[in-house]
Amino acid sequence: MTRILVVDDHAIVRKGIGQILAETDDIIIADEARNGQEALEKVRDNDYDLVLLDISLPGPDGLEILKQLKNQRPTLAVLMLSMYPEEQYAVRALRSGASGYLTKESAPEELITAIRKVSSGGKFVSDSLAEKLADQLNSANPDRLPHELLSDREYQIMVMIAAGKTQMQIADELAISVKTVSTYRTRILKKMSVKSNAELTRYVIENKIV
Secondary structure, three states, X not given: OEEEEEEOOOXXXXXXXXXXXXXXXOEEEEEEEOOHHHHHHHHHHOOOOEEEEEOOOOOOOHHHHHHHHHHHOOOOEEEEEEOOOHHHHHHHHHHOOOOEEEEOOOOHHHHHHHHHHHHOOOOEOOHHHHHHHHHHHHOOOOOOOHHHHOOHHXXXXXXXXXXXXXXXXHHHHHOXXXXXXXXXXXXXXXXXXXXXXXXXXXXXXXXOOO
């Protein structure tokens, strides 16, 4: 029996996942967590076969929690579940130790398949992402694109800026101050060698990040 910890700040999502997995006889939700800190505490105190981890969490995001989970329990399988397309976060998640990446738009059957594969020690990615990863491995490109130099948090905020969100909206969603968002924005513009949100958005669109 595969015991799962589901980490998502939306109760309706956790309930939906529970209904999907209730149809299986080999997977059970052993526990739930609403944020990253709660997830870290539960993993510290309990044994799970797999953590189903949302990327968009209040406070430290899923990518940061993923790194902390892997430091805490290096062999623990973590499957990322996200509302964001693979192009935005999948590669970063896999580099940080995730065993798989699944979007919330995926079919319920795909979630079950991914859990079974990851919990048995395998990796799960879609066919399109597998091709993308293969291309990256085949091209040992020393000239990394500017957005690849961003930290995970900087990358997340860049995507949100490009999506048209205000600094206040970003601050509310990430549970950080507007001043902190402004600091990140300044750092992002400098690293990306652009002067405005409009130039940043143009870059994101041209490189098919969104």
